[in-house]
Amino acid sequence: MSVLHQTDPELEVKVKKATERISENMHIVANEPSLAFYRLQEHVRKALPPMVEKRVEVTKLHHELQGRCYDVEYAVSAVKSMEGAEKNFDNIQELLKNAVFLKQQIKYEEARKNKKESSSVYKRLSAHITLDLPDLPELSDALRETANRVESMMAHARHSAGAELQRSQTIHH
Incomplete structure (x- = not known):
């Protein structure tokens, strides 16, 4: 099917x-x-x-x-x-004040020294040498040079003594 x-x-x-x-x-x-x-x-x-x-x-x-x-x-x-540096800056400021003061003292002493040098006995003597010895120019030049050297040594001695005095004063202060 x-x-x-x-x-x-x-x-x-x-x-x-x-x-x-x-x-x-x-x-x-x-x-x-x-x-x-x-x-x-x-x-x-x-x-x-x-x-x-x-x-x-x-x-x-x-x-x-x-x-x-x-x-x-x-x-x-x-x-x-x-x-922390404030103390150091204060110290520097104090040292600067001292330096300015000492510089003023040195300037004053130099001004005083220059006044003294202009009225120095040796300079006055050397000025008169040319008048006293006009015939001997070599001798007057040698004497003037010697007088200048002596004056220079005297000024140096005064300056050294003044500086030594100033140092001792600074140390005591």
Whole structure:
């Protein structure tokens, strides 16, 4: 006995649609990972270069900031070390005042010495030598030179004695 199959056209259309949908879904599922990887690759290709540039920039800024932090730390330590130098600055100021005072004293003594030298006995004597001995210019020059040397030695002796006196006064103060 043979069974005749009669085909139902409506059923055939439904089966055909169902198999097409299954085939389409299988195709999507089979290709979904490669599509996802393609999208990821596309995203990485677009987003990576700007991210790398930003990372390089951030690293550079970090190094610059670190350098500036070291500079600030160094400046702060320098300022803090200067706080302890106040005593030294006061000492320097006192020494400068003393130096100015001593310079004024030296200037005064030199002015006094110059007044004395202009009225020196030896200079007056050497001035008269040319008048007294006009016939002997070599002798008068030699006498004048000798008088100048004696005057110079006397001035040096006075200056040394004055400086020694001043040192002893400074030590006692």
